[in-house]
Amino acid sequence: MATLNLVQAINLALQQEMQKDDRVIVLGEDVGPNGGVFRVTEGLHAQFGDDRVIDTPLAESGIIGTAIGMAMNDLRPVPEIQFEGFLGPAYDQIVNHAARSRSRSRGAITVPLTIRVPVGGGIHAPELHSDSPEAIYAHSPGIKVVMPTTPYDAKGLLISAIRDPDPVIFFEPKRVYRSFREEVPEDEYTIPIGEAKIVSEGDDLTVVTWGASLFQCIEALDNAPDDVSIELIDLRTIDPFDMDTIAASVEKTGRCVVVHEAAMTCGLGAEISSRVQERCFLHLRPPCSA
Amino acid sequence: MPKTTAYTATIEYISILDEQGKFDDKLGKGLITDEQALDLYERMTVCRQLDEFAFKLQRSGRMGTYPQNKGQEAAAVGSALALTPGQDWVVPSYRENAALFMMGLPMHYVLQYWMGDERGSQVPENVKMTPLSVPIGTHMLHAAGIGYAEKIRGTKNVVATYFGDGATSEGDFHEAMNFASVLKSPVIFINQNNSWAISVPREKQMASETVAQKALAYGMPTVRVDGNDIFAVKYAMDDAVKRARAGDGPSFIEAVTYRLGDHTTADDARRYRDPQEVENWIARDPLIRTRKYLESRKLWDQNKDDTLQERAKTIVKEVVATAEGVSKPEVESIFNAMFAEPHTELVRQRDTMRTSSLGKDPSQTGLKNTTQNV
Secondary structure (H helix, E strand, O other), X not given: OEEEOHHHHHHHXXXXXXXXXXXEEEEEOOOOOXXXXXXXXXXXXXXXXXXXXXXXXXXHHHHHHHHHHHHHOOOEEEEEOOOHHHXXXXXXXXXXXXXXXXXXXXXXXXXXXXXXXXXXXXXXXXXXXXXXXXXXHHOOOOOEEEOOOXXXXXXXXXXXXXXXXXXXXXXXXXHHOOOOOEEEOOOOOOOOOOOOEEEEOOXXXXXXXXOOHXXXXXXXXXXXXXXXXXXXXXXXXXXXOXXXXXXXXXXXXXXXXXXXXXXXXXXXXXXXXXXXXXXXXXXXXXOOEO | OOOOOOOOOOOOEEOOEOOOOOEOHHXXXXXXXXXXXXXXXXXXXXXXXXXXXXXXXXXXOOOOOOOOOOOOHHHHHHHHOOOOOOOOEEEOOOOOHHHHHHOOOOHHHHHHHHOOOHHHHOOOOOOOXXXXXXXXXXXXXXXXXXXXXXXXXXXXXXEEEEEEOHHHHOHHHHHHHHHHHHOOOOEEEEEEEOOEEOOEEHHHHOOOOOOHHHHHHHOOOEEEEEOOOHHHHHHHHHHHHHHHHOOOOOEEEEXXXXXXXXXXXXXXXXXXXXXXXHHHHHOOOHHHHHHHHHHHOOOOOHHHHHHHHHHHHHHHHHHHHHHHHOOOOOOOHHHHOOOOOOOHHHHHHHHOOOHHHOOOOHHHHOOOOOOOOO
């Protein structure tokens, strides 16, 4: 089995889905011969050509709006937005069109679209290259939000996202892109959207996180006193998030902390805390905090 | 080095049937058959009647708001005549109803939409169109993508997208023009320049002399036509459709027309428009000149027109009855229509939304059944 980093695992998933389904189209800024600024689409242009790997004009709303049209007409576009900070110009197309089209047309016009976006800080990049906007999109009905952290999860979740009949934002924690490798099967497999992963089991505290923060949490766990047993959950899907796994864990541990990179006000930490309070109130010792 | 010319361009203006009913035989030859001209006149008349009824529906509280199409019917029917229903796509804004009906959309859908029922956007499967689009200028990008899908599948199908003069100020308009031309997407951009974006006149909307010239920046063939002339619109449209089907990419048509009514029923155009300007445009009404054309061809007379007006009223009454006769939408559909399959959390939200039933429905609240036997 090959040992791949996050970039290679995503590249493999794209390559295999494009091979399998000729409706899958990759488009975005510099995704063609250059292979994308992070080289995630490397080699795809050489293999699949101009029609299916499109270097687009430099306009994010244009990229997403055009991809929406493709999806409405039975293609499976996978647009790349170069950095999460540049989702801003495409916000209207994502939230008011990609996310709403099925509901607006009561199922007549659907948008099977996967928007790939590098996310998060920690790579010594300037503003708009280090943001964590996942809660904004989780708040918008009609679009699923995914953020895998490991190469194995990324491949399986990307394949699920591309095959999903509805739009998905696929956030790729850029700090993890080349930071570690793991075994990733060559054969195709999927990981269902909406399922969290218990990274390590424990009895005293539940830690819920996602994205690159996972590695900080692992480091914290490694440095925790030996007599403290911590359960670590990698959410993997931001919306719809796996409340059943979180609740089962908190009912066992009685304590919950949510760790994320994003701004706190009205964030996912607040949402998860609130839901834990509602659902696990009688099991909690201290209140859940973010 | 002496200065040289980097770029020059001219834009044609096309008029075939003028407001006096005078017809250019040379340009208009073979464009629209007598049978088609009769059909288009009837369609425009029915559409005008729909406007009248919709206005009354809104005024009597039976409809939220409605944008009358009055005055712009020729741009809609003249362009749709060049398309093949069931194959070609229409990506509309909201002031080209007659084109949508020609593509196969049942008329009551439009009324349902403006009554606030989203099932009015549940486009039937055999009708190739996206729903009415009320945010301005965002839908043309979808046309670029829809066209691209047709292109790489190797069909000859084309996409017509409609928008007003105000829409051409939006960034997405320019991105759509750029993407469509770079991708050689088979799109026909049909600008209904009706001079007014709610209360803002064209001179305040843009400094360019024409809308058509905006297409030059995107290397797109472009033309300006009399938008109240079904022949001129069809002429430009045939040309554009031919190019798109041949794989030569998008084209632009500026159809110069006028919004004879208010922006919507929520607007009162008397607040900002000179009544004389409106009078001048009433004289250029597309229905009047099409009727003159038909009369000049001995195809029409007052009796026929009286019969048509009555028939149009009957058709529209039936459409209103159909729109008002549909069952009320299920509140649950807000959740059920969100994804192909509603996920667990949406199901939970759906099943607990009826707060007015708090304490009355134990299955929803988890409370003990205390009211059932009261």
